[in-house]
Amino acid sequence: MTDNRDGFDTRGVHDATPPQPANAPARAPIYQSAGWVFSDLAQVDAIYERRTPGAIYGSDGNPNLIALEAQVASLEEAPAALATSAGMAAFTSVFATMLRSGDRIVAARESYGNTRRLIGDFARFGVHGTFVDTCDLAAVENALAQGARLLVAETISNPRLRVADIRALAAAAHDNGALLMIDNTFASPYHCRPLALGADLVMESGTKFLGGHHDIVIGTLAGADELLEPVRTFAVRSGMVPSAFEAWLTARSIETLGARMAASTSNAAALAGWLASHPKIARVHYPGLPEHPDRDVAARTLERGFGSMVSFELDGGVPAVDALLSGLRRIRLILSLGGTETSLSHPAKSSHRALSAQERAALELHDGFLRMSVGIEDLADIQADLAHGLERL
Numbered sequence: 001m002t003d004n005r006d007g008f009d010t011r012g013v014h015d016a017t018p019p020q021p022a023n024a025p026a027r028a029p030i031y032q033s034a035g036w037v038f039s040d041l042a043q044v045d046a047i048y049e050r051r052t053p054g055a056i057y058g059s060d061g062n063p064n065l066i067a068l069e070a071q072v073a074s075l076e077e078a079p080a081a082l083a084t085s086a087g088m089a090a091f092t093s094v095f096a097t098m099l100r101s102g103d104r105i106v107a108a109r110e111s112y113g114n115t116r117r118l119i120g121d122f123a124r125f126g127v128h129g130t131f132v133d134t135c136d137l138a139a140v141e142n143a144l145a146q147g148a149r150l151l152v153a154e155t156i157s158n159p160r161l162r163v164a165d166i167r168a169l170a171a172a173a174h175d176n177g178a179l180l181m182i183d184n185t186f187a188s189p190y191h192c193r194p195l196a197l198g199a200d201l202v203m204e205s206g207t208k209f210l211g212g213h214h215d216i217v218i219g220t221l222a223g224a225d226e227l228l229e230p231v232r233t234f235a236v237r238s239g240m241v242p243s244a245f246e247a248w249l250t251a252r253s254i255e256t257l258g259a260r261m262a263a264s265t266s267n268a269a270a271l272a273g274w275l276a277s278h279p280k281i282a283r284v285h286y287p288g289l290p291e292h293p294d295r296d297v298a299a300r301t302l303e304r305g306f307g308s309m310v311s312f313e314l315d316g317g318v319p320a321v322d323a324l325l326s327g328l329r330r331i332r333l334i335l336s337l338g339g340t341e342t343s344l345s346h347p348a349k350s351s352h353r354a355l356s357a358q359e360r361a362a363l364e365l366h367d368g369f370l371r372m373s374v375g376i377e378d379l380a381d382i383q384a385d386l387a388h389g390l391e392r393l
């Protein structure tokens, strides 16, 4: 209510105080506030010392982040979770918190391009990166035996969709005094919960399946409290945490994660089988196909199917890819993944662009290699669109 004893500007600043409804809204509000109000210094102490729940500054204690973290911890079956401003911020925060000069990271040779580059960036601080085929256990053990602090692998690798034997990697890491950090982005917690298989930390690029609509950039990290707490301190201090709105939007999207993954995984399995028998397709990569090199590992690592990602190869390089794209009506070239719509990506020109030509050749990532993120549309329509595109070849 207007207090006419105050001046015009004072009333403008102070009189927008919302009422406190006696009942709760059905949806959590977005706590769009960088500053928080304290009643007195005793409350400042209590909130800083975590004796009373409350927020301190910026995103430190923001209820939308806390809600998302509780939801992610629940789905990952983790004691604790942390929301970060991107998937790569989760990696950066872990590396910056846990590694010292002289430490080594052993990582999958076939990691996402920026993960490899980020490990390379840490060389300036004396951290060594050794890249190995994480599907070759002897190679992993050899690398770990040189001394390593962290082993990093992807549940389903980007873009060849190799499946890591997380139980075996965890045993190898622990036998050698290292921690196992799994990038679970392509599987999402719907298909795999790496902590239950022995991993110490699991990260997701929430930009992908958790967000699910190509409109959020966010990351998550889950694991034991004692591992996560110092990482949280670093992430908050260095500003690597998301805004309240991004956290709210991600929590909203995660409500439909199961339904989206079920639909897209069923579509992906059907399309992988169909593409494998198509005369214009040179090769299909899908962990559910009998000929996939990790089919058995995938069957015991992934639950509820084999994921929504299908990669395939065309003979004929860039002209063949452009011909295919020219015949597609619905499926678009989007250099991300995990949306409700089926989309294609060209790893050599996007996610793995930063690698040298030799590094790409070692991964057999040629110009006819395409990665498809299968969406939730009607299967017949996606298949008809692909068939139409393939007729252009």
Ligand SMILES: Cc1ncc(COP(=O)(O)O)c(C=O)c1O
Pocket: 086, 087, 088, 089, 112, 114, 154, 158, 183, 185, 186, 205, 206, 207, 217, 218, 219, 336, 351
């Ligand atoms: C497997 C994988 N990990 C990590 C990332 C990085 O995630 P973000 O873009 O959220 O930082 C990506 C991005 O494409 C990815 O594909």
